[in-house]
Amino acid sequence: MKVLYYDCFCGISGDMNLGALLDLGVDEDYLRQEISKLNLDTEYELHIKKDNKRGISGTRVDVVCHHNHEHHHNEAQTSHKSQNSHNNHEHRNLKDIENIIINSNLNDKVKNLSLAIFNKVAEAEAKVHGKPLYEVHFHEVGAVDSIIDIVGAAVCIEFLKVDKIMASSVQVGGGFVKCAHGIIPVPAPATVEILKNAPVKFGIVPFETTTPTGAAILAANVCTFTDHMTLSIEKVGYGIGHRELEIPNVLRIYLGYQDRDEAREEQYILETNIDDMNPELYGYIEEKLFAQGALDVFKSAITMKKGRAATKLSVLVKEIHEKSVVDVIFRETTSIGVRKYKVEKIMLPRDFIKINTKYGSVNVKNAYYQGEKVKYKPEFEDCKRIAIERNIPIAKVYQEVHKIMEADNNC
Numbered sequence: 149m150k151v152l153y154y155d156c157f158c159g160i161s162g163d164m165n166l167g168a169l170l171d172l173g174v175d176e177d178y179l180r181q182e183i184s185k186l187n188l189d190t191e192y193e194l195h196i197k198k199d200n201k202r203g204i205s206g207t208r209v210d211v212v213c214h215h216n217h218e219h220h221h222n223e224a225q226t227s228h229k230s231q232n233s234h235n236n237h238e239h240r241n242l243k244d245i246e247n248i249i250i251n252s253n254l255n256d257k258v259k260n261l262s263l264a265i266f267n268k269v270a271e272a273e274a275k276v277h278g279k280p281l282y283e284v285h286f287h288e289v290g291a292v293d294s295i296i297d298i299v300g301a302a303v304c305i306e307f308l309k310v311d312k313i314m315a316s317s318v319q320v321g322g323g324f325v326k327c328a329h330g331i332i333p334v335p336a337p338a339t340v341e342i343l344k345n346a347p348v349k350f351g352i353v354p355f356e357t358t359t360p361t362g363a364a365i366l367a368a369n370v371c372t373f374t375d376h377m378t379l380s381i382e383k384v385g386y387g388i389g390h391r392e393l394e395i396p397n398v399l400r401i402y403l404g405y406q407d408r409d410e411a412r413e414e415q416y417i418l419e420t421n422i423d424d425m426n427p428e429l430y431g432y433i434e435e436k437l438f439a440q441g442a443l444d445v446f447k448s449a450i451t452m453k454k455g456r457a458a459t460k461l462s463v464l465v466k467e468i469h470e471k472s473v474v475d476v477i478f479r480e481t482t483s484i485g486v487r488k489y490k491v492e493k494i495m496l497p498r499d500f501i502k503i504n505t506k507y508g509s510v511n512v513k514n515a516y517y518q519g520e521k522v523k524y525k526p527e528f529e530d531c532k533r534i535a536i537e538r539n540i541p542i543a544k545v546y547q548e549v550h551k552i553m554e555a556d557n558n559c
């Protein structure tokens with residue numbers, strides 16, 4: 149499975165993201181050509197160059213806009229987004245942005261991903277400012293440089309054709325920042341809204357390391373946030389930020405592979421036939437077997453000698469758990485003998501994601517075969533808990549999970 153892993157030790161902004169993805173190998177000319185499909189009426193320049201921060205070299209992106217929007221100033225003015233300039237306000241709202249994207253010649257996947265990222269920002273702004281979604285006025289986030297950061301992110305992510313995007317915990321920084329609203333605390337309120345439910349780290353430096361745009365790129369793409377992961381790294385990209393900080397102001401993105409092949413493992417079946425035990429005990433014994441490391445416990449109805457109806461108890465274990473599992477069988481059941489045989493188990497690579505349904509969050513197990521996701525399974529216990537809490541049929545919970553999992557863009 150091809151994976152992008154965002155290492156956000158110094159946060160993420162729209163331009164750091166573009167820098168890191170270009171550094172990973174996204175073709176610069178392709179990005180320029182795709183962005184031109186937006187037919188923006190504001191002149192802009194995309195400056196892409198090699199740069200370094202604290203000895204780490206990577207790619208730096210600056211979007212420079214030449215404002216000639218009628219409701220601003222008569223004279224053309226130039227602004228660099230990174231300066232958080234008060235001069236670069238363009239008060240577009242979500243509908244304006246949607247129109248620009250929908251009327252462009254970009255492909256549908258890029259359009260949808262761009263819209264999903266903007267929607268994350270818009271929802272957060274609506275919440276923070278207490279306004280309906282379509283009445284929110286973007287300030288910085290609606291400016292041309294942000295449109296390029298966001299659509300550019302969608303273009304690059306699409307270009308890389310990964311199966312899954314993961315991220316580390318996200319450093320948001322600290323202090324205060326000056327923007328169109330005046331002076332606001334860091335993390336900016338919109339950033340906080342967008343990163344709800346993601347693991348966030350605060351205050352490594354007294355500056356804004358994660359912006360609403362950076363946060364929204366993560367929120368719209370990342371399946372799993374984790375600081376612990378196994379990845380076979382193929383490439384790494386560094387996106388250079390604009391500040392001089394005590395730590396390198398860079399975003400690192402890894403491109404790698406996880407669980408390329410199915411795994412094979414030797415395991416053991418421990419088995420015993422029982423014809424003389426109170427059947428009430430099986431449930432209790434099963435719990436004890438799992439507690440001692442059993443990977444699976446199953447019972448089959450069998451007929452033993454002299455026509456005796458009986459139960460075959462089978463327990464799948466790794467060798468290290470053999471002793472403790474046999475111990476449970478001999479102490480808790482009526483068995484006086486256990487058969488053991490080696491089996492080879494062939495397992496599909498799998499991972500777990502948490503999805504938010506309208507009823508609550510559910511863990512889902514994805515399984516992959518020959519690099520492709522072939523199946524997924526919602527965690528039964530989560531569905532059961534939700535069905536009980538909400539007093540709804542459990543099938544409805546499963547339906548909701550399937551709806552989300554089958555939707556585009558879901559990993």
Ligand SMILES: O=C([S-])c1cc(C(=O)S)c[n+]([C@@H]2O[C@H](COP(=O)(O)O)[C@@H](O)[C@H]2O)c1
Pocket residue numbers: 161162232273276285286287288289290294325326327328329332336337338339356359360361362
């Ligand atoms: O544009 C708006 S409304 C805006 C809202 C907020 C809130 O938290 S509300 C914050 N900001 C700040 O603007 C700059 C630019 O952000 P980008 O995501 O466009 O890079 C940044 O400092 C934000 O915190 C803008």
Ligand code: NI
Pocket residue numbers: 273276277329338
């Ligand atoms: Ni705002």
